[in-house]
Amino acid sequence: MSSHGEKSSDPNIEKPVDEEAVHEPSRGVSGKPWMYKRPKIGSFKLPYYASPTSQLLLVSFVCFLCPGMFNALNGLGGGGQQDPHAVNIGNTALYSTFAVIGFTAGSIANRIGLRWTLLFGGFGYFLYVGSMLSYNHNRNLGFLTFAGALLGACAGCLWCAQGAVMMSYPDEKSKGKFISWFWVIFNLGGVIGGLVPLAQTINAPEGRAVGDGTYIAFMILMFIGFILCFFLVESKYVRREDGSQVIVMKNPSWWSEIKGLGQVLVSDWYIIALFPMFIASNWFYAYHFNNVNGAKFNIRTRSLNSCLYYLAQMVGAFGFGYMLDTPSLRRTTRARLGLGILFLFTMGVWGGGYAWQREYTRADAALDDFRVIDFKDSDYVGGMFMYIIYGIYDAAYQTCVYW
Numbered sequence: 001m002s003s004h005g006e007k008s009s010d011p012n013i014e015k016p017v018d019e020e021a022v023h024e025p026s027r028g029v030s031g032k033p034w035m036y037k038r039p040k041i042g043s044f045k046l047p048y049y050a051s052p053t054s055q056l057l058l059v060s061f062v063c064f065l066c067p068g069m070f071n072a073l074n075g076l077g078g079g080g081q082q083d084p085h086a087v088n089i090g091n092t093a094l095y096s097t098f099a100v101i102g103f104t105a106g107s108i109a110n111r112i113g114l115r116w117t118l119l120f121g122g123f124g125y126f127l128y129v130g131s132m133l134s135y136n137h138n139r140n141l142g143f144l145t146f147a148g149a150l151l152g153a154c155a156g157c158l159w160c161a162q163g164a165v166m167m168s169y170p171d172e173k174s175k176g177k178f179i180s181w182f183w184v185i186f187n188l189g190g191v192i193g194g195l196v197p198l199a200q201t202i203n204a205p206e207g208r209a210v211g212d213g214t215y216i217a218f219m220i221l222m223f224i225g226f227i228l229c230f231f232l233v234e235s236k237y238v239r240r241e242d243g244s245q246v247i248v249m250k251n252p253s254w255w256s257e258i259k260g261l262g263q264v265l266v267s268d269w270y271i272i273a274l275f276p277m278f279i280a281s282n283w284f285y286a287y288h289f290n291n292v293n294g295a296k297f298n299i300r301t302r303s304l305n306s307c308l309y310y311l312a313q314m315v316g317a318f319g320f321g322y323m324l325d326t327p328s329l330r331r332t333t334r335a336r337l338g339l340g341i342l343f344l345f346t347m348g349v350w351g352g353g354y355a356w357q358r359e360y361t362r363a364d365a366a367l368d369d370f371r372v373i374d375f376k377d378s379d380y381v382g383g384m385f386m387y388i389i390y391g392i393y394d395a396a397y398q399t400c401v402y403w
Contacts, residue, residue: 031237050233052169052240056178058232059165060185062118065225066125066158068189069218072196072306073129074289086141087132090148091286094128097152105160107261114161119229121158124151126222133215161232167402169238169246173325179402180321183313183395190310193218198303274401281401288390292356295365296383301375305387312391320399338400349393356386 030036035050047053074091101108109117124147131147134140162182170178197214238246264271288309293302324334364370373380 030239031233035233035237036239048239050237050239052165052178052238052246055165055169055233055238056182057185058228059118059162060182062122062225062228062232063158063162063182063186064189065221065228066122067155068186068310069193069221069225070125070128071187071310072190072193073132073214073218074285086135086139086144088290089141090128090131090144093145093148094152094155095282097149098156099152101153101156102159103156104261105156106164107258108157109160109164114164114235115229115232117157118161118232119226121154121156121161122222122226122229124154126219126226127151129215129218129222133212133219136212136215163402164235165232169240171240171242173327176321176323176325176399176403179324179399180318183317183321183399187310187313187317187395190313191307193221194303194306194310198300198307201300201303277401281398284390284394288387288394291362291365292353292383292390293387295362296360296373298372298374301373301380304375305384308384308388309391309394312388313395316392316395317399320396321403324399324403335403338403342396342400345393345396349389352386352389356383 031050036048038045038048040046047057105117128147128151131140131144135144166178166182167175196217200211200214235246240246293305293309297305320338324338326334329337360370373383375384
């Protein structure tokens with residue numbers, strides 16, 4: 001009989017709930033047999049449902065329909081509103097809660113699982129667009145602000161689950177490839193989403209706001225994305241091609257989660273060192289969307305720019321992701337090369353952006369007689385290429401941060 005201070009070797013004895021968190025494989029747990037069967041289309045075999053590839057594709061299409069469509073709408077500048085003031089308030093509430101929940105979302109995901117984390121994350125998007133539609137008719141700023149705050153909490157959870165699937169499901173040599181696949185599909189949502197208002201405003205060169213039909217179309221697409229969240233397989237059932245299982249974080253209590261988060265921040269200094277890069281990864285969106293696209297172009301040209309921006313992101317993510325997976329180079333060499341290229345790219349892109357910005361100020365853009373550019377104008381080409389390069393840069397930056 002063991003003493004009180006000894007640890008029993010009997011695996012059937014329950015461990016104390018405040019024990020340190022540990023990483024464990026899912027110890028032979030398997031899902032339904034159909035999850036591991038490869039469907040065929042002719043001679044081509046598709047990935048089985050519980051494979052990392054299939055799960056990444058599912059999450060990619062959730063993001064295609066939820067944040068992808070949100071980005072398309074937000075990319076119009078001011079959420080497609082003629083006066084962006086209300087949407088700016090909603091976005092302030094959004095990113096305030098996003099920052100708080102995003103910091104703790106990993107602990108939430110470890111406790112409730114990626115499936116429920118993703119499901120909660122997908123809920124807020126169609127409601128937020130619904131609040132914009134409501135604001136068009138009743139000017140209810142309170143509902144818009146609340147929906148923005150709720151979406152921030154949801155988005156923090158959604159992006160946590162997405163990042164976990166994208167970075168922990170593939171093997172080490174395929175991470176860049178998975179990032180590029182995700183970013184291409186996700187930004188395809190922005191491209192297609194940008195086509196919705198473009199089709200509705202193509203014959204309205206003087207228009208500066210989108211109509212109800214645009215918001216309703218976005219709401220329907222986002223709701224479909226929310227429904228897709230139900231089909232994510234629990235992590236313990238996922239199998240890689242070599243038969244290995246995904247590592248699942250086991251934490252017996254919320255307290256151990258909080259304690260583990262604190263230990264990471266203390267012991268892993270490089271996480272703290274990356275904080276400025278994390279902050280900067282979303283810093284420039286408000287400027288791109290509101291102060292460049294929203295201020296300088298009319299609504300149909302903003303819609304076209306939005307399509308081009310996200311199309312450029314697809315190209316940037318594909319190229320940069322595969323570069324970071326170059327098998328002939330050591331991982332440390334690829335990391336230094338990626339950071340070096342990103343630094344030079346940053347200086348060049350924002351130097352060109354500064355030259356473009358010198359043509360007008362915020363005060364100029366607020367004037368009623370401020371001239372906005374249409375895509376048929378002769379001076380559109382320069383702004384178009386500037387916005388395309390912003391899109392490529394965005395994808396390169398995000399891919400590098402994830403990798």
